Amino acid sequence: MQRISETNMKYTGASGRVSLYDLSIPENWNRQLIIFSHGYMGYKDWGAWNLMESYFVARGFGFLKYNISHNGGTAENGIDFPDLQSFSENSYSKELHDMERIIDLAQEKVKNIEEIILLGHSRGGGMVLLQSQHPSVSKIIALAPISDIGKRFPTGEALEKWKSEGVYHKMNGRTQQQMPHSYSQYEDYLHNQQRLNIEYYCKHTQVPICVIHGEDDVSVRIEEGEAIADWADTQLVRIPNEQHTFGAKQPWTESELPSGLKQVCEHVLGFISA
Numbered sequence: 001m002q003r004i005s006e007t008n009m010k011y012t013g014a015s016g017r018v019s020l021y022d023l024s025i026p027e028n029w030n031r032q033l034i035i036f037s038h039g040y041m042g043y044k045d046w047g048a049w050n051l052m053e054s055y056f057v058a059r060g061f062g063f064l065k066y067n068i069s070h071n072g073g074t075a076e077n078g079i080d081f082p083d084l085q086s087f088s089e090n091s092y093s094k095e096l097h098d099m100e101r102i103i104d105l106a107q108e109k110v111k112n113i114e115e116i117i118l119l120g121h122s123r124g125g126g127m128v129l130l131q132s133q134h135p136s137v138s139k140i141i142a143l144a145p146i147s148d149i150g151k152r153f154p155t156g157e158a159l160e161k162w163k164s165e166g167v168y169h170k171m172n173g174r175t176q177q178q179m180p181h182s183y184s185q186y187e188d189y190l191h192n193q194q195r196l197n198i199e200y201y202c203k204h205t206q207v208p209i210c211v212i213h214g215e216d217d218v219s220v221r222i223e224e225g226e227a228i229a230d231w232a233d234t235q236l237v238r239i240p241n242e243q244h245t246f247g248a249k250q251p252w253t254e255s256e257l258p259s260g261l262k263q264v265c266e267h268v269l270g271f272i273s274a
Contacts, residue, residue: 002111003027004062008078011105013069014094017086020044020078021066021102023109024057031114032138032272033062033106037099039122041172041179043067043078047248051257055265061272062113064106068098072179080175088167088180091188092149092196095127103136115139117272122146122220122244129198129228132205141210141268144217144244147224149196153186162186174250202231209234210271212264214242237267 004025013019022044025033034056038044044065053063067073070090072081081087099118107113115138120128125145131137146152154162162168162183169178189196202209209232213225222238229236239246239260247258257265 002029004110010075011066011101013098013101015069015089017069018075019067019069019071019073019098020075021064021105022053023062023064023106024053025062025110026057026060028060029062030060031062031112032060032117033064033110033113033115034117034119034272035099035102035106036063036065037095037118037120037124037127038065038068038071039120039124041071041081042121042124043071043073043080045079047245047250048252048254048257048261049248051252051255052261052265055257055262056269059269062110064102066098066102068095070094081172081177081179084177084180088182089184091185092127093188093192095123096130096195099127099131100134103131103134107136115272117141119143119268120145123152126198129205129209129232130196130201132201132207132209137207139208139210139272140205141212141271142225142228143212143246143264144214144220145198145211145225145228146220147198147227149189149198150193153189159186198228199231202228205232208271210237210268212237212239212267214239214244214246214260216241217244219244239263 007022070086072087117139118128119141121143125142211229213222242260246260
């Protein structure tokens, strides 16, 4: 059986931009591969994501996690956001392109995959739901997912100001960076609304979907998870007393998963093992 343990490998994503991924295939691999997509202002090594990877690899699953190509990281430094220009040029369509490239790459590198399972958090949770008709995907898990891309953008006077100035900034509370957003992000959404309609892809899914949400989430309200579960005709898994990241933070210096994220992993394991 093949065994793979690779970190900070390079792939070419949207607009030819090079970014990073990690791939782990254990010796006792069960031929199921989990592909993890991080959220807004996130990256593959944020918080306790490495421990989440270890949780599933220890149980026989392959695991691939990656940085989206325009998340503000670089091929030389995938932590935090050294390239704010690329961050400003990101779009939901580019993130879809990256995910599809990663799925193809996984199938090129890893032989005899029986199931590809998509796992996404927050914005990444919405993005994995948009792959519900991908022919290579077997199951989808969305953690604290966004339910409506259109509602992520400014409205009214703020939208008009964005259009006239071409860019708006949002503070990253942890790094204290002013994160730029080009108006081209909104134009991309307007041009691709049907492909970016999460409700449609949930209602027309060809694969089982699992939705997990912290009951005290203030970043993406649990009502969004409830809507997604309703559209996908599935039960919402509620994690009591947990916020958006299920107890994880950056940096995560503990050697164990936070209790909330461990509960999430246990629910995911039950879903993908059924």
